Amino acid sequence: MTSIAERPDTKAADFVIVARRHPGRWVAALVVVAILGLLCWSVLTNDRFGWPTVGTYLRDVSIGRGVVITLELTGLCMLVGLTLGTVIAVGRLSPNPVVRGAAFGYVWFFRGTPVLVQLLFWFNLAALYPKLSFGIPGVALNANELITPMMAAVLGLGLNEAAYMSEIVRAGILSVDRGQSEAAGALGLTRIETMRRVILPQAMRVIIPPTGNETIGMLKTTSLVSVLAVPDLLYSAQAIYARTFETIPLLIVASIWYVVVTSILSVGQYYLERHYARGSKNLALTPVAQLRSAFGIDRFATRRTR
Template sequence: MSSSTVVTGPPVGELVIVPRRHPGRWLAAAVIAVILGLLGWSVLTNANFGWPTVGDYLRDVSIGRGIVITLELTVLCMLVGLVLGTVIAIGRMSPNPVIRATAFGYIWFFRGTPVLVQLLFWFNLAALYPQITFGIPGVALDANTLITPMMAAVLGLGLNEAAYMAEIVRAGIQSVPPGQSEAASALGLTRLETMRRVILPQAMRVIIPPTGNETIGMLKTTSLVSVLAVPDLLYSAQTIYARTFETIPLLIVASIWYIVVTSILSVGQYYLERHYARGSVRQERTPLRRLAGLLGIGRRGTWRKK
C-alpha cells in the first residue's frame, strides 16, 4: 500500500478570488514608519524639550483654569457668530436692496480686516467713545468699565466669526432646492416658518461640516486674546514660563491640551455630521467599528472564511 496525497481545489466552475498585491503601499508605509520612528526617538531623547517639566505642568491648576476660559470663549464666540451669522445670511438673500447691501458690507468689512486688529480696536474702544450712550438720553456708560478684556475678546472674535458663518449658512440655504420653498408657500407657511421648519433642517447637512471646522478654528484662534491679558490657556502658559524661563516645555503643554480638545471636538463633529447626513449619503462604518474590525471583534462584514 502506498500513501497518496489528495489535493482538493475549488469546485468546477467556481472562481478563486485572489487579493491584489500592493507592494508600493507597503514600501511607502515602511519608509514613513521609519521616518516617524526616527523623529519620535529624536524628540523623546532630546533633553532640551524638558519632558519632566511637561509632565509636571500638564495638570497645573493655572493651566486648568486657562483651559476652562478657552472653552468658555469658544462657546460664547461661536454662539455670537452662529446667531448673528444666520441673521446676516438671511439679510444677504433679502429682496430688500438696503438690507442686502448692509449684510454684504458687514461681511466685507469683518473679513477684510485681521481679527487681531479687531480685538485691539474693541479693547481700546474707550479711546474713541469714553461714554457709551446707545443714542438713549440719560444713558451714559463708562466704556472702560463696560469693555473688559473678556468682553473685548467675545466682541472681537464673535463679530468676526459672524461674517464667516453668514457665508456658510447662506451656502447651506441655497443648497436646498427652490421647490421646497414653493411647496411650503403653497401650504400657507410664512417666510419665517418656511425658513425654520423646511429650509434650515435640510440645510444643516451642508452647514454642519464647515461649522465644525470653524469651531475647531475658533478654539485655536482664542489664543490671540493673550495680547489682551485674558487668562486663557496660552496666556496661562506664558505667565508660568515668564517666571520660570521654561518656555519650550510650557508651549508643549499648551499644544498638548489644544490637541486633546480639538480631537474631542473632531469626534463630536464626526457623529453630528453622521446624524444630519442620514438618508442622503451612504453611511460609513464609525472609527470604533473599523478598529473593532481590524482587531477581529464582532462582525467584519458578510464574507466568512471557510
Template sequence: MTGDAGAGAQAPPAPHVDDQPESQRPAELSVDAAELTIVPQRHIGRWIAAAVLLVIAALMVNSVVSNERFQWDVVNTYLRDVSIGRGLWLTVWLTAVCMMVGAALGVLLAVMRLSGNPVIRTAAFGYVAFFRGTPVLVQLLLWFNLAALYPVITFGLPGVNLDANAIITPLAAAILGLGLNEAAYMSEIVRAGILSVDHGQQEAAGALGLTRGQTMRRVVLPQAMRVIIPPTGNETIGMLKTTSLVSVIAVPDLLYAAQTIYSRTFQPIPLLVVASIWYLVVTSVLSVGQFYLERRFSRGNRTLAPTPLMRLRAAVSTHAALSGRKSS
C-alpha cells in the first residue's frame, strides 16, 4: 500500500525561475538588462550600393558642369529672357485651364459611367475609349485642322453659321485637344475614388432624405477626395509636360519660345537646357503643393510622417518650453 501510494503521488512542481530569490537564480540570468549592449545589424550591401550611386552621380555632375558645349553662359543669359518668361506663363496657364476642363468633364463622365441607364453608361465608355485610345498629338492636329472637315460650324441650329478658321485658333485647338483628352483619364480617377467609398454611406444619405445629386456632392465626393487627389496631382504634372506638344501647332508656349530663339541663334542645346530647367522648377513647385494637399485630405490618417513645417513648429515649441522652465 505504501509503495502504491508513493507511486501514485505526484512530485511538487519545481519553483519558477522568476519566483526564486535573486541569490538562488542561475548566474546567466542575474545579469542586469542595463549592462546588455544592443548591436545594430550591419547592412554592408546597402552602403556599397549607396557609395556606387554617389560616385556615379558625382561623375555625371562633373561631366555636365565641365562640358563647355552646354554653353552655361548662354543658358544663364536666356533663363531671364522675356520671350521665355511669356512662354512659361502660357504653359502654366494652359496647364491650369486644361486641368479644370478635364476635371469638370471627368467628374461628369465618372457619374455617367456609374449610371443605371445603359445608354448613358455606354456613351461615357465610348468617350473614354476613344480619347484614351488615340495619341494626344493626333487629337491636337485634328482639332487644329477641323476647318478642313467642317468649314462652317452650325451646331445643327438654323441661322448659326460660324467660321471654323476664326473659332478654332491654335490656342483653342490646344485647350480642346488637351482638355478633352485629360477628361478621359480624370473620369477613371474619379470613378475609382467614388467606388472606394463604402456603399453604406449612400444608403445612410438616402435614409436622411438626400437626393442622388446631393449625396454625390455632400457625402461621396468629399470622402473620395483622399483617393482622387494623389493621381490628380500626377496628372497635373504630366499635363504641364504634355503642353510642350502644342508647339507643333504654333502655340507660343515655353518650348516654342525656346525653339524660336535657337532657330535664330543656332544654339539648340543651351535653349533646350533653359526650357528643361523651367519645367523642373514648375514641377517641383507642383510636387510640393501636391504633398500638402494630400495631407490636408488625409488628416484622419495617423501614419503620415510629420512635414518639415510641423517639425519646425514642434522644435520651436520645445525650445520655448525649455527656456520657460530654465527661467523659472
C-alpha cells in the first residue's frame, strides 16, 4: 500500500500538527509538587514556628521602619557603587598607566577584604583621624559626629560594591565592538563623549542583568549593618526578640520581608532587561511564556482543511 506521505495528491495542509508530548516533565513536576507539599504541611502544622506571632509582628511599626531603612541603604549603596564603579571601570581601560594601576589597586583592595571588616573599619575611623580636614586649611570636622553608623554603613557597603560594579561595567564596555569607538572617533567625538553616547548605551544590555543581581545581593548584605546598631530590618527584628525571646518567629518575619522585597526587585530587573534587549533575538520570555514552554504547551494542535 502507498503511505500518505507518498501519495502525490497529498498536500502539507492535510496533515495535523500535534505538539510533542513530554511525560517526563509532568512526572518530575508531580514529584517536586509532592515534596513541596509535604514540606509546607510540616512547616505549617509545627506549632514551634509560632505562626500567630509571625502574623502579629509582620505588620509591626518597628519592622516597617526597618524595611524602609533597608531600602534606603540599598538605594544609596548601589548609587555609590554604580557611580564610582563606572569611573573605576573607565580608569581600568585608560591608556594612562598610573590611572589604570590606581583603578586596579582599588579593585584589588576592596575585593580582597571582607565587607564586614570594612564596615567596622569605617565605623572606627575616628580612632585614626579624630579631626577630618580633607586638606583644607581651617577645616577640622569631628569624626565622631561625622561618621555616624548610617554614614559608616553607606561608606562600607558603597565603596565595596564599587569594586564589583567596576568589573561588571568593564565587561559591558569590552562587549561592545571596537569599531563603534573607532567610528565615533572618526566623527570627531571625544573619548568621554564616545563613552557616554556610544559605548555605555550599547553596553547596558550586558551590564543590567548582573547589576540586578548585585542590587538583590546588596539588599541582603545590608543585614550586616546590624552590628553597627543601624535600625534596619534585621536589627529591628533582633531588638524585638531580645525583649520577647521569640527568636524564630521574628527571624521568619525578617525573612518574609526580605523575600517580598527581593521578589519585587526581581520583577523590576526582568522588565528592565527586556527593555534594553529590544531588537535582540535573545529577548527574554515572559513568565507565562516560560511556563508554557517548560511543559510543552506553547503550541496547540491545529487542523487545516482544504
